[in-house]
Amino acid sequence: MxxxxxxxxxxxxxxxxxxxxxxxxxxxxxxxxxxxxxxxxxxIRINAFRVELAAGLYTDLFALAAASVEAEAAVGNAVYMLPSFYNHDCDPNAHILWIENVDARLKALRDIEAGEELRICYIDASMGTDARQAILSKGFCFQCRCHRCLSNE
Ligand SMILES: C[S@@+](CC[C@H](N)C(=O)[O-])C[C@H]1O[C@@H](n2cnc3c(N)ncnc32)[C@H](O)[C@@H]1O
Structure with a gap:
């Protein structure tokens, strides 16, 4: 360095x-x-996405994602201009993924209303409220104010 x-x-x-x-x-x-x-x-590191390439078709996304996780198949880290503007939510409505190349794609995780903010999850959302808040506060320097945290779910 x-x-x-x-x-x-x-x-x-x-x-x-x-x-x-x-x-x-x-x-x-x-x-x-x-x-x-x-x-x-x-x-830069905090704002970078861990790029994991899931080579294949959209139809078998889950299996491809599972294979990528098992193989620890990260190809690198990258900062993307637009995805950098997505706010975090512990119950996100969208998810970033990579198919075949390092073009980041956004996948909706449920139906999204017109005008509704697209939000992704920066961390492992399976943890409890206190653990999530601690990681976001220490690692990302903000107090999460998503609906799930505010309702202590
Ligand atoms: C990658 S930026 C997201 C874009 C940012 N909101 C902007 O306008 O440029 C991450 C920052 O957004 C804010 N942020 C994102 N998600 C949040 C949340 N759930 N609760 C509170 N602040 C959040 C925090 O200030 C955090 O440092």
Whole structure:
């Protein structure tokens, strides 16, 4: 990581950005330090989806998903522009999946009313309210206000 950080600083120095602007980046505006860099990587990791490719047809989704889980078949992590806007719900109405390639697809988990917000689940929702709240608070830094949590289900 140290090496990547040095590369990042070096890349900045190789651009048309003036020394004065780099000084501002490093010392005043962004504070381009290792701590800042670690923080950025941490934010990216939190917002990334674990991509699991289920090669095959939609018709046999459950079997494909089960095979993918058993094989621990993650192909990597990726941050997606639009899916990054989905809020979390401990009783979600939608789910992200990947078929054949790394294009993220959204699958409805039940009928969704026109205008209803699409919400996905960031964690294992089978846990109790306190455990879910603790993970979302410590790991994702927010207090979950979904219907299930508010009704303590
Ligand atoms: C990946 S972003 C989702 C998009 C975000 N709402 C936005 O407008 O950019 C995750 C953030 O949304 C908020 N959020 C998502 N689900 C939530 C929930 N169930 N209860 C409270 N806040 C939630 C939290 O602030 C969380 O850090």
């Amino acid at each position: 140290q090496e990547e950080f040095v590369l990042l600083r070096g890349a900045l120095e190789d651009t048309d950005i003036t020394d004065e602007q780099i000084a501002l980046l490093i010392f005043d505006i962004i504070v381009l330090t290792m701590q800042w860099y670690t923080g950025v990587l941490a934010q």
